[in-house]
Amino acid sequence: MPFDEVLAAYDPALGLEVHVELNTASKMFCGCPAVFGGEPNAGTCPTCLGLPGAMPVVNGKAVESAIRIGLALNCDIAEWCRFARKNYFYPDMPKNFQTSQYDEPICFDGYMDVDVDGETFRVEIERAHMEEDTGKSLHVGGATGRIHGADYSLVDYNRAGIPLIEIVTRPILGAGEKAPEVAKAYVSQLRELIVALGVSEARMDQGNLRADVNLSLSPKGSGVLGTRTETKNVNSFRSVERAVRFEMQRHAAILSSGGSILQETRHWHEDTGITTSGREKSDAEDYRYFPEPDLVPVAPSRAWVDELRGTLPENPTVQRARLQAEWGFSDMEMRDTLGAGALGLVIETIAEGAAPQAARKWWLGELARRSNEDGVDLVDLPITPADVARIQALVDDKTVNDKLARQVFEGVLAGEGTPDEVVAARGLAVVSDDGALGAAVDNAIAANPDVADKIRDGKVAAAGALIGAVMKEMRGQADAGRVRELILEKLS
Numbered sequence: 001m002p003f004d005e006v007l008a009a010y011d012p013a014l015g016l017e018v019h020v021e022l023n024t025a026s027k028m029f030c031g032c033p034a035v036f037g038g039e040p041n042a043g044t045c046p047t048c049l050g051l052p053g054a055m056p057v058v059n060g061k062a063v064e065s066a067i068r069i070g071l072a073l074n075c076d077i078a079e080w081c082r083f084a085r086k087n088y089f090y091p092d093m094p095k096n097f098q099t100s101q102y103d104e105p106i107c108f109d110g111y112m113d114v115d116v117d118g119e120t121f122r123v124e125i126e127r128a129h130m131e132e133d134t135g136k137s138l139h140v141g142g143a144t145g146r147i148h149g150a151d152y153s154l155v156d157y158n159r160a161g162i163p164l165i166e167i168v169t170r171p172i173l174g175a176g177e178k179a180p181e182v183a184k185a186y187v188s189q190l191r192e193l194i195v196a197l198g199v200s201e202a203r204m205d206q207g208n209l210r211a212d213v214n215l216s217l218s219p220k221g222s223g224v225l226g227t228r229t230e231t232k233n234v235n236s237f238r239s240v241e242r243a244v245r246f247e248m249q250r251h252a253a254i255l256s257s258g259g260s261i262l263q264e265t266r267h268w269h270e271d272t273g274i275t276t277s278g279r280e281k282s283d284a285e286d287y288r289y290f291p292e293p294d295l296v297p298v299a300p301s302r303a304w305v306d307e308l309r310g311t312l313p314e315n316p317t318v319q320r321a322r323l324q325a326e327w328g329f330s331d332m333e334m335r336d337t338l339g340a341g342a343l344g345l346v347i348e349t350i351a352e353g354a355a356p357q358a359a360r361k362w363w364l365g366e367l368a369r370r371s372n373e374d375g376v377d378l379v380d381l382p383i384t385p386a387d388v389a390r391i392q393a394l395v396d397d398k399t400v401n402d403k404l405a406r407q408v409f410e411g412v413l414a415g416e417g418t419p420d421e422v423v424a425a426r427g428l429a430v431v432s433d434d435g436a437l438g439a440a441v442d443n444a445i446a447a448n449p450d451v452a453d454k455i456r457d458g459k460v461a462a463a464g465a466l467i468g469a470v471m472k473e474m475r476g477q478a479d480a481g482r483v484r485e486l487i488l489e490k491l492s
């Protein structure tokens with residue numbers, strides 16, 4: 001169903017659950033390294049393998065990170081809370097329960113103000129709680145990598161027990177046509193906050209930050225929430241936006257033809273841009289939660305919470321206003337930077353030495369174009385803020401011009417190395433050496449005697465044609481200013 005028809009008949013209600021994998025040195029309840037990857041199952045011990053008799057101990061750094069995330073999201077911090085066992089069987093969860101928090105989350109009742117096209121939406125945070133990640137199954141032999149059709153499965157428990165914070169919003173109402181953008185902006189600005197806090201690498205493409213998107217529609221103006229679906233593990237900002245848009249259109253098509261929405265989880269397919277049915281899910285799903293008997297309650301002192309409040313990064317709204325003034329960006333430039341999810345990247349690029357307008361120009365120009373073409377978020381492009389700052393430095397010191405800089409970007413994105421390596425390997429440096437330039441200028445004069453005569457007669461404007469000829473001969477790699485000087489010297 002066309003998007004505007006969806007909006008004419010229905011109001012969307014959004015909900016977002018974001019899992020953040022913390023960057024603590026050790027796991028949530030044991031001393032194993034909190035590093036995913038490496039030799040499978042090398043980073044495990046009796047506790048994270050769930051062996052009988054093994055006793056968990058809470059990671060203090062993870063509690064600290066949870067509290068700092070909660071404070072940054074304007075949450076209340078529980079004076080006393082417990083962990084709970086969420087019981088279910090899954091092969092990648094060796095204990096057959098996940099140690100999580102249930103009715104006593106450590107952080108609750110917060111909000112985050114999200115900017116979309118210069119408009120502010122307040123997203124209310126219901127809770128942020130601590131839990132542990134599961135291991136990872138590898139299904140071998142099938143065509144899809146899923147369990148269906150696989151010959152056998154392998155399980156790697158290195159990830160089992162890595163600390164997670166799950167951040168859950170209240171239903172986001174009233175976003176209307178902007179619902180897809182609000183969802184994207186929320187996840188993007190939440191990521192920037194997490195990065196500023198330094199508590200996670202927060203790479204969506206690496207699974208450090210994973211978003212589940214809940215969506216329901218209610219008949220326009222009725223205020224009655226419809227049945228919701230939950231699209232799991234959407235792994236980029238763009239996909240969050242696309243998944244919301246797709247589900248709004250899918251729900252509306254079903255509802256308007258008299259059908260009803262099945263309450264279920266759904267899988268997002270990046271390649272085709274659609275969701276497909278996962279498993280049916282009822283609100284009454286019974287995980288037999290009960291308080292974790294092997295862990296003492298967490299009771300952060302008020303003094304500690306206040307101390308952590310003092311370590312928070314600047315409030316994002318205040319920070320944006322300050323940066324806009326410092327950088328001299330117009331409202332439009334600032335809005336576009338935020339909208340592109342480029343604020344953090346621009347900040348880092350400036351910190352690496354680039355001028356603000358140059359940092360903005362590359363991320364919102366050349367690189368935004370590339371991210372659109374490739375269908376990936378800016379942060380997931382294989383180029384760093386340091387690379388961008390270096391390329392701008394090469395422009396500033398006239399090693400390359402703007403046009404050649406675009407080829408340097410192309411080379412870095414293609415994995416050809418650092419900007420300097422690309423310039424060397426592709427031979428992109430601008431030539432300003434008088435010997436090489438002088439020869440090319442002589443050739444251009446010889447090939448265009450009539451133009452040369454005009455310049456001799458004082459028609460300096462004609463020099464452009466000769467500069468063009470020199471640039472052509474030197475494949476765009478001549479210092480145009482120096483070429484002009486040489487032409488005028490030779491013809492004066």
Ligand SMILES: [Zn+2]
Nearest residue numbers: 030032045048
């Ligand atoms: Zn362990």
